[in-house]
Amino acid sequence: MNTEQILLEKWRILPLEKQEQVLKFVDYLTQTNPDQQSLSAHQPRTSLGEKLLAIREKIMLEQAPITSWEDLEQEISARRGEQD
Template structure:
């Protein structure tokens, strides 16, 4: 049985209050996932090599604080190829 089917079976056995708790938990997990995807602003490397690499990375980014996500990379590739997507 695939995960989605198993989740649906278990979901259907819950009462309304517990379904609301599950939805709130899912919202929290999604929020946590989005926060983890963004670069931590207070990151401090621990080793000397890490510090050198972090400084090079910060310098190379310049004023662009975040790198492109996968969708933005695909869009840029398509734009460079004249609108053709793979």
């Protein structure tokens, strides 16, 4: 079961008043997240664009910390088996 299905299942068992609160909260979250708004407005023109957009959406949903250049270089070196 994916996250969307779990959320919908839990939402359905809530009383109507709580369902309305959830909707208001989701509206608030979508209004305060400009990245998601710009993402939904963008329509890729190629299959590569669609793939890149899907990767971006996954990264945005994970909310992983952004890696610095130094950390990125260390990770590349580690994966290549290079020594410092």
